Amino acid sequence: MFLHTHPYAPFLFESATKLIVGTLPPPRFTTGDLKDGDVDFCYGSRDGQLWPILDKIFDLNLKYEASDFAVAQRKAFLMQRKIGICDIVSSAQRDKIDASDLGMQNIKLRNILGFLQDYPNVDTLLFTGGNSKNGPEYFFRKHLKESGLRLEVVSDVVPRIHEFMLPSGNDEISKIKPARIVKTVSLTAPSGAANRAVGSLEMYKQMKIKNPEFNTLDFRVLQYQDFF
Secondary structure, X not given: OEEEEOOOOOEOOOOOOEEEEOOOOOHHHHXXXXXXXXXXXXOOOOOOOXXXXXXXXXXXXXXXXXXXXXHHHHHHHHHHHOEEEOOOEEEEEEXXXXXXXXXXXXXXXXXHHHHHHXXXXXXXXXXXXXXXXXOHHHHHHHHHHHOOOOOEEEEOOOOEEEEEEEOOOOHHHHHHOOOEEEEEEEOOOOOHHHHHHHXXXXXXXXXXXXXXXXXXXXXXXXXXXXXX
């Protein structure tokens, strides 16, 4: 069994108001065997689309290379936009060394609720995927259930939006600091594997008919720009 551990600590800071929440980067980020075009940072896979999407929305002129400069570009953008990153999976075991969420076993989760209590300005979680098995929303729902909490539907149209009431902490703190509402947004996953699902969406089909040049990256850009 391959022990797939998350290679990056959560990227958190006091002024953050949003958190990107995914699962794990590809196993090569754990072993350090990066490919040309990979960036040694969260969502740095050359095959992933999160940074190309944000690059296109904000015209960031990002570098896609294993350099300190490429990492610094991304961190500066996140700080400026008050966006943190806290993937929910700490580690998992795999029979097959690949990036499939479904292939994860003996999964250990990070305490996202604990991080939310430590960073009280965060009011939105941006899931890089939905409620399919072993996706970020799926794990977060399990995480909430263990604490006696649950998501309430705000909008059931893709990207689905929910909210939940986050307790402030222990009983003594709760007397001083009230609970707060945290919103969650389940974005279409920024991965090539999700392109088939995007292609099956009626909204995407209609846009493709109107503009044959329209592609799955363009679709995500339109979706993501409302939440970043």
